[in-house]
Amino acid sequence: MNATQQTDTDRYAVIGNPIAHSKSPIIHGIFAKSTAQVMTYETVLSPLDGFELTVNNLILQGFKGVNVTVPFKLEAFALCDIKSANAFMAGAVNTLLFADGKIYGHNTDGDGLIADITENLGVSLTGKRVLLLGAGGAAEGVFQPILNQNPVILTIANRSLEKAQKIVNKFISNERVCHACTFEDLSHQAFDIIINATSAGLTDTALPIPDSIFAKGSLAYDMMYGRETPFIKQANANGATVADGLGMLIEQAALAFKVWRKVKPHTSPVIQQFRQS
Ligand code: ATR
Numbered sequence: 001m002n003a004t005q006q007t008d009t010d011r012y013a014v015i016g017n018p019i020a021h022s023k024s025p026i027i028h029g030i031f032a033k034s035t036a037q038v039m040t041y042e043t044v045l046s047p048l049d050g051f052e053l054t055v056n057n058l059i060l061q062g063f064k065g066v067n068v069t070v071p072f073k074l075e076a077f078a079l080c081d082i083k084s085a086n087a088f089m090a091g092a093v094n095t096l097l098f099a100d101g102k103i104y105g106h107n108t109d110g111d112g113l114i115a116d117i118t119e120n121l122g123v124s125l126t127g128k129r130v131l132l133l134g135a136g137g138a139a140e141g142v143f144q145p146i147l148n149q150n151p152v153i154l155t156i157a158n159r160s161l162e163k164a165q166k167i168v169n170k171f172i173s174n175e176r177v178c179h180a181c182t183f184e185d186l187s188h189q190a191f192d193i194i195i196n197a198t199s200a201g202l203t204d205t206a207l208p209i210p211d212s213i214f215a216k217g218s219l220a221y222d223m224m225y226g227r228e229t230p231f232i233k234q235a236n237a238n239g240a241t242v243a244d245g246l247g248m249l250i251e252q253a254a255l256a257f258k259v260w261r262k263v264k265p266h267t268s269p270v271i272q273q274f275r276q277s
Helices: 024-034 051-060 073-079 085-090 109-120 137-147 161-169 230-237 246-261 268-276
Strands: 010-016 039-045 065-068 095-099 102-106 129-133 153-157 178-181 191-196 214-222 241-243
Touching (some): 065 246, 073 137, 085 109, 095 246, 102 246, 137 153, 137 161, 153 161, 161 178, 230 241
Parallel strands (some): 129 191, 153 178
16 A cells, blocks of 8 residues: 555545435545545535536535546536546446546446455456346446456346347447346346346345346345345345445445545455444
8 A cells, every 4th residue: 555645635525416325425534544645525415407517616626536426427427538448338437536627537336346246255257157137327337347357158137128238239349248138038047146236126126037047156246235135135045145235335435545546445444344333
């Protein structure tokens, strides 16, 4: 770690609507302390029709960067002067850096997921059969980073096939690896890593997925955290190892912190602290 002691207090924030529930100020507060960075991090509620104005006001106030959450990740993408490769492939941005009079856009969600699976859970995606459930913004944001890990198969299943197919079509050069299908098409298929990127857990709704998808020794990962979703219950009942998205939340925050401060904080103590509380 190359933490440098700062003399001025740099300001950061997370913008969303709603935003009061956000855990980001606590997470970044712990990161700042552990890396000796002098900075503040606050929540900013943006009007639904006023995202660009909100960002411009923060820039005028001297903010150095922001995280962006629901529902503004697409608008943030449109606002950037320069986009990272992951932001470009996701078509969405969760981290903005304000520097040299420009807005730099990053998407740390996918690499946050990969860090949680490979480093915290100790599971490699390389050579594995991976199933991604859902084809909304959350799924699109992690598709390229999963592909970068060289799975042998990456299947994306969604209620409406068109949305899953649209994501796969972006990766036409990987047509032997990437497949799109509906939930019904999953019968008799088995996977080593199953990632739930649907929002069905929010309403406690079970997905119409067959038990057969959970191969022996598989990992079932729900990008949602803080509740035992029907997906996690089903995975548990089928003997899979299960994980929720708390680690991903903290890892994507650490990667955003690194974009701003050029230092990567340790994440495991923070994950432990959140699990205990
Ligand atoms: P997010 O940004 O969280 O990805 P989103 O873009 O609205 O939110 O996408 C939500 C995803 O969850 C979609 O893939 C959606 O399926 P459809 O594209 O068919 O709408 C999926 N989803 C939500 N509720 C679901 C349910 N009850 N059963 C199956 N899929 C569901």
